[in-house]
Every structure is written in structure tokens, then in C-alpha cells.
Amino acid sequence: MHVLLVSSKFDGEIELRYDENGVLEKFENRAKLEPAMLKWFLDYFPLTTGVLTWMIDNTKTLRLKDVPIDITFASFWERYNRKINRKRCEPLYDKLDESEKVKCIMAIKQYDFFVQLHNRAKMDPENWLKRYGWETEWSKIK
Known part of the structure; x- marks a missing residue:
């Protein structure tokens, strides 16, 4: 699973890539996060797809964008x-x-x-x- 985490509360995106077991294998922050948002994100850091799902289900502003796999x-x-x-x-x-x-x-x-x-x-x-x-x-x- 490869997704971008976006929100109306910050500019930019956070790239997350999970392996076949749902464990985070890549993280890249390309977002400008205010200190409070950064603290919240680090407190609930999505190390697994389960935590990511919880984050999306329990906030009103976070959204996921799928990143299609390059199959060339x-x-x-x-x-x-x-x-x-x-x-x-x-x-x-x-x-x-x-x-x-x-x-x-x-x-x-x-x-x-x-x-x-x-x-x-x-x-x-x-x-x-x-x-x-x-x-x-x-x-x-x-």
C-alpha cells in the first residue's frame, strides 16, 4: 500500500508506503506542519495500516490519496x-x-x-x- 496523507489543516503531503504485512517501510514528510499537528502526528505515528485507518476514521480533515504502483x-x-x-x-x-x-x-x-x-x-x-x-x-x- 502506497498512499499520500493530506489534510485541509496543512500544506503539502506525507508519503507512506506499507509492506504486504501492513508495516510501514517508507515515510517522507513533504508537509508544513504546525507544532501541535506535528506533536499529534508523532503521538499517533502510523507504523501499521491499522493505525493509519484509525487516524483517518477518527479525524475529519485527514484524507488518503492512493499512489498507483509503477508497473512499467x-x-x-x-x-x-x-x-x-x-x-x-x-x-x-x-x-x-x-x-x-x-x-x-x-x-x-x-x-x-x-x-x-x-x-x-x-x-x-x-x-x-x-x-x-x-x-x-x-x-x-x-
Whole structure:
């Protein structure tokens, strides 16, 4: 989940990105917050999507704007970060429908964690695409 937090009580926005478990993984403040608003925000800092939902439900001025995920091939290529066989990978990626592209990109972080944790070699991006690597539940493999 990737959102911008906006309000009529401050100028600018606060960017929040949560992982697949609903835990905050990125925070960027691009808002001009008055001291009282900053104190309130820090007191209720949205470390999880549950806290964020509570914040939105219990205030009248906070709103969320969804930030769509970038599902271009360039985004996949950068996130996968194993630059091998680009010419063969691009047509494979382009054949995926929009929901498959989202799943493909979102699973990369979990796969990278698996590779690091188990000291395994990362598959080439071509194999990731051919074998639908995003469909494997990497977190459940021992």
C-alpha cells in the first residue's frame, strides 16, 4: 500500500508506503506542519495500516490519496536488479496483464529476502518471468 496523507489543516503531503504485512517501510514528510499537528502526528505515528485507518476514521480533515504502483518494464527491471538478458525479458514482461505485473513487482522484495536469508543465488529475471516466480510463497519455504 502506497498512499499520500493530506489534510485541509496543512500544506503539502506525507508519503507512506506499507509492506504486504501492513508495516510501514517508507515515510517522507513533504508537509508544513504546525507544532501541535506535528506533536499529534508523532503521538499517533502510523507504523501499521491499522493505525493509519484509525487516524483517518477518527479525524475529519485527514484524507488518503492512493499512489498507483509503477508497473512499467523499467520499474520491474530496476526493482529486480539483476541486469541479465533485458531483450528477452521485456517481451515476457509485456505479455503479463496489469494484475500479474503488480504481483510480479510486489513479490520481488519477499524473494530478495528469501535469497539473502537462505544464501541462494537469485534467478535471472528471464527465469523469474518464465516460471511466474511471484506465485511462489517465498516466506513459507524453509
